Amino acid sequence: MKWYETWFDSKYYHILYKKRNHKEAEKFIDNLILKLKINTNHKILDVGCGRGRHCIYFNKLGFEVTGIDLSKKSIDFAKKNETNSLKFFVHDMRKDFANEKYDIATNLFTSFGYFQNEIDNQKTINAINNNLKIGGVLILDFMNINKVKKTLKSQEMLKIDGINFYINKKITKSQIIKNISFKHKNKNYSYEERVQLLSINDFTKLINNSKMKIVDIFGDYQLKKYNNNTSERLILICKK
Template identity: 50%
Template sequence: MQRKWFQYWFNSPFYHILYSQRDDAEAEFLIDNLSAYLKPEANSRILDIACGRGRHAVYLHKKGYDVTGIDLSEQSIKYAQQFEQKNLHFFVHDMRRLAFINYFDIALNMFTSFGYFETEKDHVNALKSFRKGLKADGTLVIDYFNTQKIIKNLTSQEIKTLDGIEFHLHKFVSDGKIIKHINFEHRNKVYAFEERVQAFTLADFERMFEKSGLHISATFGSYGLDPYDAEKSDRLILICKKA
């Protein structure tokens, strides 16, 4: 089977260089606010779906929870596994085919780690998989960018220099997706990657949740858990329960 863009890009060391400005303080701020809102019991089982290098999972474990992180990127999981200990584990896994049934109290999908697949069926299958992994009274949290604001403020061309690499970024909307082309040179070799994320709105999520047996119990528009505003919010944070 042909590898998809996310299997190449997220497994590349350059992905982590380009997004190295994502700081732990921001991740911890969101986790603190979600913990205060959801009030998980001590030792709650939490699944971090598309955990990357594990920054959310490691912090959740420090707060006393039993945390499992999964990601499709072998390189990210290899990095995260250095932090493993009792009640903190990381596995290479496809979010569409989770092997857990009625196991987790909370499943988290953070920092727009969704919307990568080509078809709605694939996204619904992923959501069904998330649902299946949750206990009957479990909670799913999805943190997505606010598509409307992103599209309204899209800068089509941008250059970022990080670690001596000049990343040329070209962003545009096509066929219901927000696409970013990433071009750069490193050690006399030319690289070209892309990101293709579905421009899902709240209405799209509502439709997919209905198909996958989930419903939204709350929405927020920022890591401070401010109310969601389609025009102004930076994020679309969805708190979901089994229907």
């Protein structure tokens, strides 16, 4: 199995990342809505939705939202929050989703670059494009690899819920590899995360190949302009 098929379905993944900043995520969405003039008539598809935190907030604001993710356990958890206008499905992001067309597609919090080749990356972007209406918008939120290369901690230990997570990170030519090891209930565990080092040039090629266009680029969740060296994030706004 691929690393993302085991790790994202593990309960320990959600323990390790339980302290994600939900207020920051909500403020990011608020900023996007204002900046891009998104209104509640727009239907949203969240690609790589995890347990649905972004979907749930969009829905609370009045949007009709669909979330898709490969992790069955994450989708099972997200489904507890379903409403008439909020639905979740297990789905491979490399494939077109149903026959629906959406006004907005989101791929947030580095939910891209998990595959090991450019073909799968292109399939993902093409599938998103195929699920957008003409004039639809893709919001893709990725890390700024230039900043990550400068600031990456090679080792750290995080204690969460009584578990000591030992995390080792390294950068190869094409990936950031994170090894996560810990012991729980007298059993040793080890997982891995691999995310491709995708630059703005890589994304530009992927987007252009899909016949979408990048219309704006932001560098953080406050939507400040992107700086290749100092920005925390690479947030692409793409139009079909």
